[in-house]
Amino acid sequence: MKSLLEIDNAVKTIYNDSQELNILDGINLSIKPQDFIVVLGTNGAGKSTLLDAITGANTLTSGKILLNDEDITSTNLAKRSRYISRVYQDPKLGTSPRMTVAENLLLAKRRGLPRRLRLRKLNEHMAEFKDFTKDLPTLDNRLNTFTEKLSGGQRQTLSFLMAIIQKPELLLLDEHTAALDPQTSQELMELTDKVIREKKLTCLMVTHNLTEAVKYGNRLIVLKKGKVVLDLDSEAKAKLKEEDLLEYF
Missing domain, CATH: 1.10.8 (Helicase, Ruva Protein; domain 3)
Structure with missing residues (x-):
């Protein structure tokens, strides 16, 4: 199946105390239509930076991002928002x-859509x-x-x-249930899963919740120090248990 999004050798470098630090360190990732990919990783693993790079909120130091075979690496955030939606952790954002x-x-x-003065109707x-x-x-x-x-x-x-x-071409969820109480978090996660399946959306979801990571999605990726260290397809993910992921944290 043709990829919806291709990330090719993505590198994001920052300078800390005159030292180079690669927050993203050569990430390669192919996202197929209707993939529901769960992304895990410790703080500083590069999860939010990866989402920033996809939305255009952060410019890559090197590498490419292709959406439907079109190079969007230099496309600004506003133009990408026509195709890519994001939900943040903080309920006050968005x-x-x-x-x-x-x-x-x-x-x-x-x-x-183009911005112009008109009746909102x-x-x-x-x-x-x-x-x-x-x-x-x-x-x-x-x-x-x-x-x-x-x-x-x-x-x-x-x-x-x-x-x-x-109905965005790509939905990005940045720990969107993390700031909620357990009951509300579960309700929103169940709604999320239902909508993604019914509308046949393609989604990349960042979470720290191991239960969610095992239960939801058809694919699991673990980031560590800006690299993809684990990438499980639906068959391998179906056999996964929470304790299997502890070694990565």
Whole structure:
């Protein structure tokens, strides 16, 4: 199967006390359509830097990134946002606090489109947004609620919905359940898995949670010191146990 995203010998170098440090150290990665890849690694392994490189938030020192065979290595973050969505760990990131839930969804729906003055026509989208949130008891009756009034779990659920409303070619989840309480985290993770499967999304999910890493996704990658030290396909991952991963931490 043809790759959706190809990362070719990606290197990200920073300078610390006049010394070179490769946060990404020659990473090669091929992501197929509908892959749900879980990424594990200790702090400083390069997980968030890898996501930054994919979104364009951080420029590679060397190497290439190809999306559908198109070189996007030098493409800016705004242009990549048409195809790549990201949900951050902090529920406050990715949403506008002084806008309602519906207004945030409308903003996400127009992501990547040319910016110009025009009527927002919010009411024309309300039926669509009600249908979009109908199976989410935490948000289904809060379309007119300002986002700053939501709980952390509600706000993170909104961030997730905003990320997938346009069905991105690639969804990046940067420890998106880590800041939530266990019950809310589990509910959002179950929603995440359901949406990815039903919408046939391609996803790269960073987590520190070994239970999530074993349970979800069809592929597992472990990063260590900027290198891929383990890459398991669905068959190998199905045989994996949490204790098998402890040696990498």
